[in-house]
Each structure stands twice: as C-alpha cells, then as structure tokens.
Amino acid sequence: MEIHYLFGVLVVSFLAVTILFRSKAKKMITDNKVASAPVASTALAAPVDGSPEGADIIIVGAGVAGSALAYTLAKDGRNVHVIERDLTEPDRIVGELLHPAGYLKLVELGLQDCVEDIDAQRVLGYAFFRDGNATKLPYPLQKFASDVAGRSFHNGRFIQRMREKVSSLPNAQLEQGTVNTLLEENGTVKGVIYKTKTNGQELIKKAYAPLTIICDGCFSNLRRTLCSPKIDVPSCFVGMVLENCKLPFPNHGHVIFADPSLILFYPIGSTEVRCMVDVPGQKIPSVVNGEMTNYLKTVVASQLPPELYGPFIRAIEKGNIRSHPNRSMPAVPYPTPGALLLGDALNMRHPLTGAGMTVALCDIVILRNLLKPLQDLHDASSICKYLESFYTLRMPVAFTINMIAGAMHKVFSGSPDKVRNEMRRIILGYLNLAGVFSAGPISLLSGLSPQPLIGIVIHLFAGTIYAVFSLIAPFPSPNRIWILACVIFDGCRIIFPIVKAESGKFSFQQWFQLITGLPTM
Structure with missing residues (x-):
C-alpha cells in the first residue's frame, strides 16, 4: 500500500506540472491563433460553379473512407464522382469494430444512422485475459450522451448503408469501375483513367476533376504514384x-x-x-x-x-x-498537386486494436473542415500547399493510435523470453490499478482522449515509474535492477522504431509544438 501511495503521489505531481505547463502555453499562443491557422489564398476564394467536366472531386474507392468522404463533401455542395471497383456488398473479416470516437465522428458527419438496422452491437470496452485472469477496461463514456459507445457489425452491411446515403444525394455520382491510372499534366493530377462496363461491353473512360482523392484501401494500386509505401x-x-x-x-x-x-x-x-x-x-x-x-x-x-x-x-x-x-504502413506521402491519399491507402496500423475506421473518420472530419471554406479547387499548387496542414492536424490521433497498435502487438505477441514476460506483467499490472491508469490508456486507444500526445507521454512516464516500483521495491537487488534495465531497453527498442516510422518528415520543432502547444522559434 505504501508503494502504491508513493507511486500515486509521483504521478499526480507530474500531472500537475504538465497541466500548469499547458495552461502557460495556451496563454502564450492565444493572440496568435488566428494568424497561425491555415487560410486559403485570395485566388482560392473566388466563387465557381464547378469544373467544366462537372465534378469538383473524384473519389477512388467506396469503402468506409471513400463512402463517408463522398457523402460529407456532397452534402457540403461539392459535385462528387465516386468510382468503386465493386459495388456489391463486401464480405470481409476486418473493418468490423468502430470505437466510440469513430461513432462520434459518424454523428458529426451525419452518418450515425448507418449503424442502425444492420444488427450492430454496442461495444462498451475491452476485457483482457491472461493466465486465467481477466481485466475489464470500460470506455470512459461518463461525459457523453447515452447513445455514445463503440459499435461492431458486419463490415459489408455498414458500407452498403453508407453507399445508399451517397446515392441519395443528387450531386454525387456512384459508378462501378476500376481505376488503373492517374491523369497527370506537368506534375499535376487532373483526373483518372478507368475501366467500366456498359451493356456488357468494357469501356475505358477518362474522368476529370480539380482534386482526386485516393481511398482504394489496403491493397491500393495507386498509392505508389503518391508515396513510397513501406509496408x-x-x-x-x-x-x-x-x-x-x-x-x-x-x-x-x-x-x-x-x-x-x-x-x-x-x-x-x-x-x-x-x-x-x-x-x-x-x-x-x-x-x-x-x-x-x-x-x-x-x-x-x-x-x-x-x-x-x-x-x-x-x-x-x-x-x-x-x-x-x-x-x-506509416503515412509518408509526396505532396502532389491535384491528388491526396486517405484511409488505408494513406496509413495502416496493426488491426489488433480495431482502430482503422476510427482514424479514417477522424481524418475525414479534418479534411472536410479544411476544404469547406474553399469555393474553387482549380489552383492545384495552392491547394496542395494548403492541404499540407492536413498531415499535421491528423498527427495527434493517428500517431497515438498507430503507436499503441504497433507496440501492443509487439509486446503481446508470444515471446518466451523473461524480459518480454516481465513487460507484459507490468503493463497488465498498471492497467489493474484502475482509475486514471486504466481509463487513460483505453481513451488513447479508442481515440477519446482530447490531448492524445500529452496523454501518451504521461502514461509512458507513469508506466516507467510503475515498472521501477514493481521490479525493485521494496528492496533492490542487482538481479532486479538488471531486469528493470532490460525491460526499459526492450521497451525503447519497440517504441522508438514505431515513433521514427510514424513521424515521417516531422521535425523536432513540429513535435515540440504539437505536444506542448508552444510556438516554434
């Protein structure tokens, strides 16, 4: 009990210092908020009736990300052309779990009815089982409305409901076809070339739009033209x-x-x-x-x-x-005028935590908010520069969830060595402390944390303190100290490569600004 008390005092002290630091940071940047927000150039603000070809945006793929994005942009008044390889109901074994944060994004996008009438089940948290012992980790949902929870369902039913919503909008065209090539002109993507069938006859068509968004999933055949995938x-x-x-x-x-x-x-x-x-x-x-x-x-x-x-x-x-x-696959795209990657075509993480749809829906809300004030999308270079902020804005949620998924799989994939077993015992022991020590990590994993980067730093720090106390208290010995050093070293070997891969081209200054809220010098 004394050890847990001292551990709690240290963690609470760290939290207090962090909150004080954040408050000071917010005060310093309040006057600069408007100036630092991304704003479209004057050329982008001119009203336009849409491109001569009819579509404002082409979306390749009508899975979870493509369908949700198409409905969102069409509802905002864009003329959207969606090209999907197969419009029959998908039959997949992934994409079946939506975390509460993902459900909240569905509500924000007006798509919450897509989880109704498909026999979707409410998900209230996780239960972990090891060596016959169970640890229950409920989502921290006390501050939300009663309907807010995770949802699990047949992936195909969910996607078909979203496609129906897209088809209900007059300015959204949903077409079956296979996109093989992006149309480029002087380094700018102008549209796509795709194959489709009309009356049983195969046709090759071209479609043009000022912006093409690639959402063709984990097996994307177009991502290589827009990034160097490290899968x-x-x-x-x-x-x-x-x-x-x-x-x-x-x-x-x-x-x-x-x-x-x-x-x-x-x-x-x-x-x-x-x-x-x-x-x-x-x-x-x-x-x-x-x-x-x-x-x-x-x-x-x-x-x-x-x-x-x-x-x-x-x-x-x-x-x-x-x-x-x-x-x-970490998200490391090339900034390409006229084109953008989204969903699993942009970024994938181990599906152990079931967070892929949650990340995609969070990304869609960010992208929708960035595009909403823009009336004209034809200045491809300016739009490309403007949308670079998308990768910064998505980083807190995407990075945190990706890191947890990757680290959790590496730690808990069966390894017989003593150090990895100690690491598992420490993590489960930390979660069993309950209160903030379980609610915090589960809110990070599910996307509910309002400040995920701060949260993950705090829990890494608190977890390290817990490891010290659980391994060497109350009486340190050379063997215990050695095991502790090995656990910390092994943890660094797991986390640092994930951080490096997910950081992409982010500099130390950008990370400092994201975590602390302080402006870079």
Missing part, C-alpha cells in the same frame, strides 16, 4: 464466426493473451461473435489440407476461456475459415 506484414488474422455464443463480458471486445500470439472475440450481430486468431508471420498453416484446422484445435483452443471453447470448436468444424494479412 510491413508482421502477422495474419485467421477469422471465423461463432454462432449463438455468449461472451464472458457482454458488449465488450475480448483479447486473450495466448501463445504464440493474441486471440480476439467481439460481437458482430445479436447471435454472432467474430473470432480473430493472430498468426505470426506471413506464411500460415494451409486451410485446404487441414493444417489450419489442426493448428486451431491443438494450439489455440486450449488457451481459451471455458465459455468460448465449445463455440470455437463448432466454428472450426463448420468451416468457412478465412485469413487476412495484417499490414502496417
């Missing part, structure tokens, strides 16, 4: 649906810390639970020859809570086992 595939998800299964904690996502990696369960319907088994590496056991069935039954099943064992075995025997590569 990592650390693992694959193997997914199946459990029917008539009751979760130990209703309306919660369940994370089982197993060997060799994590297992996820979350509801996607009133009688259906999605199971995702994380399999390290890119080569997984074959589903066709029965290797996967054997792996799931002999390696995975025995590590599940008793309530889930029976439904898990029945789902395996029923078949329909599917897999999906887990990709991560």
Whole structure:
C-alpha cells in the first residue's frame, strides 16, 4: 500500500506540472491563433460553379473512407464522382469494430444512422485475459450522451448503408469501375483513367476533376504514384464466426493473451461473435489440407476461456475459415498537386486494436473542415500547399493510435523470453490499478482522449515509474535492477522504431509544438 501511495503521489505531481505547463502555453499562443491557422489564398476564394467536366472531386474507392468522404463533401455542395471497383456488398473479416470516437465522428458527419438496422452491437470496452485472469477496461463514456459507445457489425452491411446515403444525394455520382491510372499534366493530377462496363461491353473512360482523392484501401494500386509505401506484414488474422455464443463480458471486445500470439472475440450481430486468431508471420498453416484446422484445435483452443471453447470448436468444424494479412504502413506521402491519399491507402496500423475506421473518420472530419471554406479547387499548387496542414492536424490521433497498435502487438505477441514476460506483467499490472491508469490508456486507444500526445507521454512516464516500483521495491537487488534495465531497453527498442516510422518528415520543432502547444522559434 505504501508503494502504491508513493507511486500515486509521483504521478499526480507530474500531472500537475504538465497541466500548469499547458495552461502557460495556451496563454502564450492565444493572440496568435488566428494568424497561425491555415487560410486559403485570395485566388482560392473566388466563387465557381464547378469544373467544366462537372465534378469538383473524384473519389477512388467506396469503402468506409471513400463512402463517408463522398457523402460529407456532397452534402457540403461539392459535385462528387465516386468510382468503386465493386459495388456489391463486401464480405470481409476486418473493418468490423468502430470505437466510440469513430461513432462520434459518424454523428458529426451525419452518418450515425448507418449503424442502425444492420444488427450492430454496442461495444462498451475491452476485457483482457491472461493466465486465467481477466481485466475489464470500460470506455470512459461518463461525459457523453447515452447513445455514445463503440459499435461492431458486419463490415459489408455498414458500407452498403453508407453507399445508399451517397446515392441519395443528387450531386454525387456512384459508378462501378476500376481505376488503373492517374491523369497527370506537368506534375499535376487532373483526373483518372478507368475501366467500366456498359451493356456488357468494357469501356475505358477518362474522368476529370480539380482534386482526386485516393481511398482504394489496403491493397491500393495507386498509392505508389503518391508515396513510397513501406509496408510491413508482421502477422495474419485467421477469422471465423461463432454462432449463438455468449461472451464472458457482454458488449465488450475480448483479447486473450495466448501463445504464440493474441486471440480476439467481439460481437458482430445479436447471435454472432467474430473470432480473430493472430498468426505470426506471413506464411500460415494451409486451410485446404487441414493444417489450419489442426493448428486451431491443438494450439489455440486450449488457451481459451471455458465459455468460448465449445463455440470455437463448432466454428472450426463448420468451416468457412478465412485469413487476412495484417499490414502496417506509416503515412509518408509526396505532396502532389491535384491528388491526396486517405484511409488505408494513406496509413495502416496493426488491426489488433480495431482502430482503422476510427482514424479514417477522424481524418475525414479534418479534411472536410479544411476544404469547406474553399469555393474553387482549380489552383492545384495552392491547394496542395494548403492541404499540407492536413498531415499535421491528423498527427495527434493517428500517431497515438498507430503507436499503441504497433507496440501492443509487439509486446503481446508470444515471446518466451523473461524480459518480454516481465513487460507484459507490468503493463497488465498498471492497467489493474484502475482509475486514471486504466481509463487513460483505453481513451488513447479508442481515440477519446482530447490531448492524445500529452496523454501518451504521461502514461509512458507513469508506466516507467510503475515498472521501477514493481521490479525493485521494496528492496533492490542487482538481479532486479538488471531486469528493470532490460525491460526499459526492450521497451525503447519497440517504441522508438514505431515513433521514427510514424513521424515521417516531422521535425523536432513540429513535435515540440504539437505536444506542448508552444510556438516554434
């Protein structure tokens, strides 16, 4: 108890200093807020009826990001042309969990009804399982309206509802076609070349607009013209649906810390639970020859809570086992006049935390707010320069969620060494302190934290203090001090490469300004 008391005093002192520093910073920059906000040039403010070709904006892809963006921009009065490879209902095993912050963005965009009438389930938090012990981490939703919570659902049903909303607007054109090439002229993207079918005949068409936004997902074939993608595939998800299964904690996502990696369960319907088994590496056991069935039954099943064992075995025997590569890719785009990347085409993180749709919807709100005051999008160079602020404004939420997803997967992917086991024990022990020590991290993971960069610094600092106390108090020994040093070193080896990759071209001065709120010199 004395150790926890002293630990609490140190953390509270640090919080007080941080809050005081932030208050001072805000006071210093109050007079400069208007001057520092991105403002369109006079040339961009001139009224225009739309491009001669009819569309103000072309959107490639009508998944979650593309559909939400199309509806948002069309509702703001833009003429939007959406080109989607396949307009039939998608059947995917990812994109099924929306955090509360993502739901709040749906409300802000007027799309909250897209999670209605699709048997979507409310999600109130997470439950972590390790060595037979469970830790429940509810979302901190006390300050929000009663309807605010996470949502989980069939991805295809959600996307179709959004596509219906897009089609309901007269200034939005939704067309099935495959975009293969961007139309460029003197380094500026003018539109796209795409293939489509009319009366069974394949046609190659051109579409023009002053701005083209690429939202063609994780397998984007256009991103290479707008960035240098550094894609990592650390693992694959193997997914199946459990029917008539009751979760130990209703309306919660369940994370089982197993060997060799994590297992996820979350509801996607009133009688259906999605199971995702994380399999390290890119080569997984074959589903066709029965290797996967054997792996799931002999390696995975025995590590599940008793309530889930029976439904898990029945789902395996029923078949329909599917897999999906887990990709991560930092956002490092080339500023390209006339074009912009968005969604998984721009940035991916390990789907362990289910935060991809939340990041995409947060990005859409930022982009909508930047584009809203602009009446003319034809000055491509000026627009490109103006939209560089998009990457800065998205950084607090996107960076925080991406870092947590990457670090969490690396820490909790089964590794037998003693140091990694100590790290897991420390993290779960920290979360078990409850109060701000659990609410803070879960608000960061779910996008609810109002100041995510400050929050992640605070919890990294507090977690380090907790590690010191849990490993060497009350009586330090050379062995304990050595283990502590190894834990801190291993933590740095995990976090620093993620920070470096996600930072992209951000300078130290930009990070300093984002975290502290102080203007750079």
